Structure formats: structure tokens, C-alpha cells
Amino acid sequence: MKLILLGAPGAGKGTQAEFISARYGIPTVSTGNIIRAALKNGTEMGLVARSYIEKGDLVPDDVVIGIVKERLSMDDCRNGFILDGFPRTIPQAEALDAMNFGIDTVLSLEVSDEEIVKRMSGRRVCEKCGQSYHTEHKKPVIEDICDACGGRLVIRKDDEPDTVLNRLTVYHEQTEPLKDYYAAKGLLRSVTGKSTVEATTEAVFEALEKSL
Secondary structure, eight states: OEEEEEEOTTSSHHHHHHHHHHHHTOOEEEHHHHHHHHHHHTOHHHHHHHHHHHHTOOOOHHHHHHHHHHHHTSGGGTTOEEEESOOOSHHHHHHHHHHTOOOOEEEEEEOOHHHHHHHHHTEEEETTTOOEEETTTBOOSSTTBOTTTOOBEEOOGGGSHHHHHHHHHHIIIIITHHHHHHHTTTOEEEEEOOSSHHHHHHHHHHHHHHHO
16 A cells, blocks of 8 residues: 555644554655654754744755655565655645656545644654653653653644644645645545544544555
């Protein structure tokens, strides 16, 4: 299965990608994680991307397209993959089409803006290993301390309220049109986010099984 996950920032794409990856044995390709690694390591691409990410803006297409093509060409993606965070614009989708990887399904997670803001304000990330937590849904054993490595849990710059609102505006203007783009190709499946992760996961698998 070659799958694209769509949804606003904070809709739960990363969480659902983990479950899909485990069930179908395919890797998750998260542009967010790739770019954050570049930021942490201070690479040339990371320096270029930093000013865009901290404002909640999109990283330029040429940077993102290059790293995605390189990643999808690796051996572990030969039998399928999950794209989380790409494409985010129509030009990126057209560039992906030109790569000829053959997308099977595009799954859109539908969550209201109000719920997104509530979710993201509670997100915490380990500053050492990058493990994610939430003040309501995924608490660490010791408050503000990572269970995995003992690092300090922090609020990412792009999870702060003003940045979240800007990211939502960017999503609606630039990424949401992808739903019509892929619906026209007959690839789109939509799932409404439920009150629990488990219920959302059940709905996601039901949608995917119908598309196989």
C-alpha cells in the first residue's frame, strides 16, 4: 500500500501512521521528522527551513520535494509507504505524480479547528530524543520528564497557540485543496476524528480495507 495521509496539523496523522505501519508492515515517511532532524543537526537544509517552520509557514517546495524523492527511493519503501506531511500543496502533489511511485489511497483525517487548538496546546516533546507526549492523552510517568530517556519535555515552537492558528490558516489555504485534487482521481477516503484514538483507528482501518 502506497498511502498519503492528509489532515490539519494536530489531526492525529502521526499517531494513525504508527498503527497503519504496524498492521501493513510499511514505513512512515514523515517530512516533519526529516526536517526537524535537519534542524537539530544544523544542516544546510535545516538552516534554510528554520525561519519558515518557526513562523508556521511551509518549507519551500524544492527543499521538501528533494528529500521526499530521496527517501521514497530507499529499499524499505519498495513494497509501500505512508506519506505524512507531504504533499501539502498542489504543486507538490504534481511533483509526486511525476515521480511515478503510484499512490493507491489518500486518507483525510477530519478534525475541527477548535479541537486542533485544544489538542496541540497539550502536546509536549522530549528535547533529547523527540518522543511525543500529551498533558491529557499521553502523560509521562513523571511530569515533564521523558519516560524513554529522562530528557525534559518542552512545548515545540510550532505548537504555541499563535503559531497553531497560523498553521491552520496555511492548511486551509494551501493543503485542503488537495482533497479535491485526489477526489478527482478517485483516491480520496475521508475519516472523521472520533473522541478516542482507538475509535479513530478503527474507522481508519475500515476505510483502508474498503480501498484495498
